[in-house]
Amino acid sequence: MAFAPVPEWTGDVAALRAVQDDLARQVVLKDAFPKPLRTVAGFDVGFEDDGATTRAAAVLLDADSLQVLETRLVRLPKRMPYVPGLLSFRELPALLAALCLLSVTPDLVFVDGQGIAHPRRLGIAAHFGIATDLPSIGVAKKILVGENTTTLHDMRGAFTTLRDKGAQIGWLLRSKAGCLPLVVSPGHRVAMATAPEMVMRFVTGYRLPEPTRLADRLASRRDE
DNA sequence: GCGACAG
């Protein structure tokens, strides 16, 4: 399985933004994944050596039992600095490498970060989806762009629209009472309305859904 | 010009 190459960092921010605009046009916001789901996977990145090393984690789960079927970890040297809005060019290569190590291709992917809730509508989850053509959803812990609309009830499962320039770009989802809401947005091959319910389907007793929560622990070595 | 800014 080969993917479209991720552009290298030359310092040319404008060039990467142009790439994002091109890829964003290819995003499909309609459900296009197998039903019922068989497997799902969570992805996240962490760092070592003061950021010199990138650690990407992939966790494959059974969609029904939520049992962990496989866990993968990849280390790659840093390729570029963190630039708000250009996160995917920095972390996607490592995530794709981790995906390649899975023995099974997941039916749906959850990525720690934004889906289309991005200035140019191409957060890392959307970029991941376009690069692999796999259905994807972005699960971020903070808003990058956009604003809340109505009040969010402090009840598990409550959600409100996240909009930017008048259009809805995602949701603020209270995955757990008493916790700050998650920023959920479709990445690729997933409809706006489907994203929050898919996330809640994998939330157990924590703020983060299992796929992302487990990948997060591995990538940030908060594991063991 | 000023502030904001996923991970």
Place this chain on the structure above:
DNA sequence: ATCTTGTCGC
């Protein structure tokens, strides 16, 4: 993201 202890509320 990462560096870090105790503390408050569900």
